[in-house]
Amino acid sequence: MIKPDGLSGNYTDRIKNLISDSGFTICKERIIQLDEESVMSFYAEHSSRSFFGSLVKYMTSGPVLLMILEKENAVADWRALIGPTDASKAKVTHPHSIRALCGLDSEKNCVHGSDSPQSAQREISFFFEEKISGRIVPKH
Numbered sequence: 001m002i003k004p005d006g007l008s009g010n011y012t013d014r015i016k017n018l019i020s021d022s023g024f025t026i027c028k029e030r031i032i033q034l035d036e037e038s039v040m041s042f043y044a045e046h047s048s049r050s051f052f053g054s055l056v057k058y059m060t061s062g063p064v065l066l067m068i069l070e071k072e073n074a075v076a077d078w079r080a081l082i083g084p085t086d087a088s089k090a091k092v093t094h095p096h097s098i099r100a101l102c103g104l105d106s107e108k109n110c111v112h113g114s115d116s117p118q119s120a121q122r123e124i125s126f127f128f129e130e131k132i133s134g135r136i137v138p139k140h
């Protein structure tokens, strides 16, 4: 997922180039403006964290680009390509990562990646099988 700061910062083309240069195929994609309910459900595992309210606000601040990426070892390789959660640290420790390129801090980190094949399955079905509420943003 390219998060609202990634889309509004015009990083989409650069991120897509990194995706294809790294051997991923984009099987499906859609842009959607998530609503609070969808974000709260998607990030339910973080609901007790102090940053949850702020995370919901951030993730509803603009549209996101959802993608299904395909590749051998895709989950681990995508996590490696995006770098650590805290983008400010990524800039130091993983300067070539996507979060180093376009993220800001531990919240506004520009992209998301599933953390296991099981969560990839859940997240793909959550976003691509009409289980979310929100507004589909047409592509230009």
Ligand code: CMP
Binding pocket: 043, 046, 051, 055, 085, 106, 107, 108, 109, 111, 112, 113
């Ligand atoms: P993501 O990898 O999508 O998964 C959970 C998200 O919660 C994470 O990216 C960040 O956007 C946010 N997050 C994680 N840790 C923190 C934190 N310590 N402070 C604020 N936001 C966080």
